[in-house]
Amino acid sequence: GDSVTQMEGPVTLSEEAFLTINCTYTATGYPSLFWYVQYPGEGLQLLLKATKADDKGSNKGFEATYRKETTSFHLEKGSVQVSDSAVYFCAPLYNQGGKLIFGQGTELSVKP
Amino acid sequence: DTGVSQDPRHKITKRGQNVTFRCDPISEHNRLYWYRQTLGQGPEFLTYFQNEAQLEKSRLLSDRFSAERPKGSFSTLEIQRTEQGDSAMYLCASSLGLPLGDEQFFGPGTRLTVL
Numbered sequence: 001g002d003s004v005t006q007m008e009g010p011v012t013l014s015e016e017a018f019l020t021i022n023c024t025y026t027a028t029g030y031p032s033l034f035w036y037v038q039y040p041g042e043g044l045q046l047l048l049k050a051t052k053a054d055d056k057g058s059n060k061g062f063e064a065t066y067r068k069e070t071t072s073f074h075l076e077k078g079s080v081q082v083s084d085s086a087v088y089f090c091a092p093l094y095n096q097g098g099k100l101i102f103g104q105g106t107e108l109s110v111k112p
Numbered sequence: 113d114t115g116v117s118q119d120p121r122h123k124i125t126k127r128g129q130n131v132t133f134r135c136d137p138i139s140e141h142n143r144l145y146w147y148r149q150t151l152g153q154g155p156e157f158l159t160y161f162q163n164e165a166q167l168e169k170s171r172l173l174s175d176r177f178s179a180e181r182p183k184g185s186f187s188t189l190e191i192q193r194t195e196q197g198d199s200a201m202y203l204c205a206s207s208l209g210l211p212l213g214d215e216q217f218f219g220p221g222t223r224l225t226v227l
Contacts, residue, residue: 032214034215036218042220043203043218043219043220043221044155044203044205044218045218046215046216046217049215051214089154089155091154093214093216095168098160098167098168099145099157099160099168099170100145100147100155100157100216101157102147102154102155102156103154104152104153104154105152105153105154
Protein backbone atom coordinates (compact mmCIF):
# COMPACT_ATOMS: atom_id res chain seq x y z
CA GLY A 1 0.00 0.00 0.00
CA ASP A 2 0.90 3.67 0.02
CA SER A 3 3.63 4.53 2.49
CA VAL A 4 6.30 7.03 3.40
CA THR A 5 9.65 6.57 5.10
CA GLN A 6 11.36 9.29 7.07
CA MET A 7 14.79 9.61 8.54
CA GLU A 8 14.80 8.42 12.12
CA GLY A 9 15.34 10.86 14.91
CA PRO A 10 16.09 12.44 17.16
CA VAL A 11 18.33 14.79 15.23
CA THR A 12 20.40 17.12 17.39
CA LEU A 13 22.11 20.12 15.81
CA SER A 14 23.84 23.26 16.94
CA GLU A 15 22.33 26.62 16.05
CA GLU A 16 23.19 27.76 12.50
CA ALA A 17 23.94 24.20 11.33
CA PHE A 18 22.59 22.83 8.04
CA LEU A 19 19.57 20.56 8.28
CA THR A 20 18.45 17.70 6.05
CA ILE A 21 15.60 15.37 6.92
CA ASN A 22 15.16 12.60 4.37
CA CYS A 23 11.76 11.46 3.13
CA THR A 24 10.87 8.89 0.48
CA TYR A 25 7.40 7.73 -0.59
CA THR A 26 5.91 4.91 -2.60
CA ALA A 27 5.30 5.82 -6.22
CA THR A 28 1.61 4.98 -6.48
CA GLY A 29 0.05 7.58 -8.68
CA TYR A 30 1.22 11.15 -8.51
CA PRO A 31 0.75 12.48 -5.00
CA SER A 32 1.04 16.02 -3.73
CA LEU A 33 3.76 16.17 -1.08
CA PHE A 34 3.67 18.01 2.23
CA TRP A 35 5.83 18.72 5.23
CA TYR A 36 4.04 19.39 8.52
CA VAL A 37 5.62 20.57 11.77
CA GLN A 38 4.50 20.00 15.36
CA TYR A 39 6.05 22.34 17.92
CA PRO A 40 6.10 21.21 21.56
CA GLY A 41 2.59 21.35 23.00
CA GLU A 42 1.05 22.59 19.76
CA GLY A 43 -0.97 21.15 16.89
CA LEU A 44 0.16 20.16 13.42
CA GLN A 45 1.01 23.06 11.15
CA LEU A 46 1.50 22.97 7.41
CA LEU A 47 5.10 23.92 6.64
CA LEU A 48 5.33 23.58 2.86
CA LYS A 49 4.03 21.66 -0.14
CA ALA A 50 4.83 20.68 -3.73
CA THR A 51 2.38 19.33 -6.28
CA LYS A 52 4.41 18.17 -9.27
CA ALA A 53 7.84 16.96 -10.27
CA ASP A 54 10.69 19.45 -9.73
CA ASP A 55 8.43 21.82 -7.78
CA LYS A 56 10.17 23.40 -4.81
CA GLY A 57 8.14 24.22 -1.74
CA SER A 58 9.54 26.78 0.68
CA ASN A 59 8.56 28.51 3.90
CA LYS A 60 10.36 30.03 6.93
CA GLY A 61 13.75 29.20 5.37
CA PHE A 62 12.85 25.54 4.84
CA GLU A 63 12.84 24.03 1.35
CA ALA A 64 11.95 20.69 -0.23
CA THR A 65 12.01 19.63 -3.89
CA TYR A 66 9.66 17.04 -5.42
CA ARG A 67 11.97 14.44 -6.95
CA LYS A 68 9.88 12.01 -9.00
CA GLU A 69 12.87 9.98 -10.23
CA THR A 70 13.97 9.16 -6.69
CA THR A 71 10.48 9.40 -5.10
CA SER A 72 11.91 11.74 -2.49
CA PHE A 73 10.98 15.02 -0.80
CA HIS A 74 13.85 15.85 1.53
CA LEU A 75 13.50 18.82 3.87
CA GLU A 76 16.42 21.26 4.12
CA LYS A 77 17.30 24.45 5.94
CA GLY A 78 20.57 26.27 5.62
CA SER A 79 20.83 27.60 9.16
CA VAL A 80 18.62 26.22 11.94
CA GLN A 81 17.55 28.14 15.02
CA VAL A 82 16.62 26.98 18.49
CA SER A 83 13.01 27.88 17.65
CA ASP A 84 13.03 25.21 14.90
CA SER A 85 13.07 22.49 17.54
CA ALA A 86 9.98 20.40 16.77
CA VAL A 87 8.80 17.16 15.20
CA TYR A 88 8.65 17.19 11.39
CA PHE A 89 6.33 14.96 9.39
CA CYS A 90 6.52 14.15 5.69
CA ALA A 91 3.12 13.33 4.18
CA PRO A 92 2.13 12.46 0.61
CA LEU A 93 -1.49 13.08 -0.34
CA TYR A 94 -2.97 10.40 -2.58
CA ASN A 95 -6.29 9.98 -4.36
CA GLN A 96 -6.83 13.56 -5.46
CA GLY A 97 -7.18 15.24 -2.14
CA GLY A 98 -8.04 12.32 0.06
CA LYS A 99 -6.00 11.02 2.94
CA LEU A 100 -2.55 12.12 3.98
CA ILE A 101 -0.12 9.29 4.72
CA PHE A 102 2.23 10.42 7.48
CA GLY A 103 5.72 9.26 8.21
CA GLN A 104 6.67 8.42 11.77
CA GLY A 105 8.06 11.93 12.31
CA THR A 106 11.58 13.19 12.90
CA GLU A 107 12.30 15.03 16.11
CA LEU A 108 14.72 17.92 15.73
CA SER A 109 16.48 19.46 18.68
CA VAL A 110 18.57 22.59 18.11
CA LYS A 111 21.03 23.59 20.82
CA PRO A 112 22.30 27.15 21.30
CA ASP B 113 -11.24 33.01 10.32
CA THR B 114 -10.83 31.02 13.51
CA GLY B 115 -9.31 27.81 12.16
CA VAL B 116 -10.36 24.26 12.95
CA SER B 117 -11.72 23.81 16.45
CA GLN B 118 -12.25 20.61 18.42
CA ASP B 119 -14.18 19.90 21.58
CA PRO B 120 -13.39 18.70 24.16
CA ARG B 121 -9.63 19.15 24.26
CA HIS B 122 -9.24 16.37 26.83
CA LYS B 123 -11.45 13.44 27.74
CA ILE B 124 -10.88 10.85 30.42
CA THR B 125 -13.26 7.92 30.47
CA LYS B 126 -13.56 4.43 31.87
CA ARG B 127 -13.31 1.38 29.70
CA GLY B 128 -16.66 0.43 28.25
CA GLN B 129 -18.08 3.96 28.18
CA ASN B 130 -19.10 5.79 25.01
CA VAL B 131 -17.48 9.09 24.03
CA THR B 132 -18.25 11.67 21.36
CA PHE B 133 -15.95 14.32 19.94
CA ARG B 134 -16.87 17.34 17.88
CA CYS B 135 -14.97 19.11 15.11
CA ASP B 136 -15.80 22.47 13.56
CA PRO B 137 -13.89 22.99 10.31
CA ILE B 138 -12.79 26.23 8.72
CA SER B 139 -15.88 27.81 7.23
CA GLU B 140 -16.40 27.07 3.52
CA HIS B 141 -14.11 24.03 3.68
CA ASN B 142 -15.88 21.17 1.93
CA ARG B 143 -13.69 18.35 3.15
CA LEU B 144 -13.29 17.19 6.73
CA TYR B 145 -10.88 14.52 7.93
CA TRP B 146 -10.36 12.52 11.11
CA TYR B 147 -6.96 11.12 12.11
CA ARG B 148 -5.63 9.39 15.21
CA GLN B 149 -2.16 9.94 16.63
CA THR B 150 -0.48 7.86 19.32
CA LEU B 151 2.62 8.92 21.22
CA GLY B 152 5.74 9.01 19.09
CA GLN B 153 3.90 8.19 15.86
CA GLY B 154 2.57 10.11 12.91
CA PRO B 155 -1.17 10.61 12.52
CA GLU B 156 -3.13 7.72 10.98
CA PHE B 157 -6.09 8.38 8.71
CA LEU B 158 -9.51 7.30 9.97
CA THR B 159 -12.13 8.76 7.65
CA TYR B 160 -13.10 11.79 5.60
CA PHE B 161 -16.15 13.63 4.30
CA GLN B 162 -16.92 15.66 1.22
CA ASN B 163 -19.72 17.89 2.48
CA GLU B 164 -22.04 15.42 4.25
CA ALA B 165 -20.92 12.33 2.32
CA GLN B 166 -18.45 9.99 3.99
CA LEU B 167 -16.11 9.08 1.13
CA GLU B 168 -13.56 6.78 2.74
CA LYS B 169 -13.11 4.84 5.96
CA SER B 170 -9.89 3.25 7.12
CA ARG B 171 -9.76 -0.40 8.12
CA LEU B 172 -8.56 1.00 11.46
CA LEU B 173 -12.10 2.25 12.02
CA SER B 174 -13.76 -0.68 13.74
CA ASP B 175 -17.51 -1.08 14.14
CA ARG B 176 -17.23 0.73 17.48
CA PHE B 177 -16.30 3.94 15.68
CA SER B 178 -18.79 6.07 13.80
CA ALA B 179 -18.47 9.50 12.27
CA GLU B 180 -21.09 11.87 10.95
CA ARG B 181 -21.27 15.22 9.25
CA PRO B 182 -25.02 15.71 9.04
CA LYS B 183 -25.25 19.16 7.48
CA GLY B 184 -21.88 19.32 5.83
CA SER B 185 -20.50 21.64 8.49
CA PHE B 186 -19.37 20.25 11.87
CA SER B 187 -18.62 16.58 12.40
CA THR B 188 -18.82 14.17 15.31
CA LEU B 189 -16.75 11.08 16.00
CA GLU B 190 -18.26 8.57 18.42
CA ILE B 191 -16.46 5.65 20.02
CA GLN B 192 -18.66 3.05 21.65
CA ARG B 193 -17.53 0.66 24.39
CA THR B 194 -14.11 2.30 24.67
CA GLU B 195 -11.02 0.17 25.16
CA GLN B 196 -7.64 1.12 26.59
CA GLY B 197 -6.16 0.83 23.11
CA ASP B 198 -8.37 3.72 22.01
CA SER B 199 -6.28 6.12 24.10
CA ALA B 200 -4.79 8.58 21.62
CA MET B 201 -5.00 12.09 20.24
CA TYR B 202 -7.88 12.43 17.79
CA LEU B 203 -7.20 15.05 15.16
CA CYS B 204 -9.59 16.77 12.82
CA ALA B 205 -8.55 18.60 9.66
CA SER B 206 -10.35 20.41 6.88
CA SER B 207 -9.60 21.52 3.34
CA LEU B 208 -11.31 23.30 0.47
CA GLY B 209 -10.94 20.19 -1.69
CA LEU B 210 -9.64 20.01 -5.25
CA PRO B 211 -9.44 21.89 -7.47
CA LEU B 212 -9.57 24.79 -5.01
CA GLY B 213 -6.93 23.49 -2.63
CA ASP B 214 -5.73 20.23 -1.11
CA GLU B 215 -3.93 21.65 1.93
CA GLN B 216 -5.33 20.18 5.12
CA PHE B 217 -5.45 22.41 8.20
CA PHE B 218 -5.49 20.69 11.54
CA GLY B 219 -7.27 21.41 14.77
CA PRO B 220 -5.63 21.17 18.21
CA GLY B 221 -6.92 17.64 18.78
CA THR B 222 -8.88 15.82 21.48
CA ARG B 223 -6.75 13.75 23.81
CA LEU B 224 -8.61 10.64 24.94
CA THR B 225 -7.50 8.62 27.94
CA VAL B 226 -9.29 5.36 28.64
CA LEU B 227 -8.76 4.03 32.15
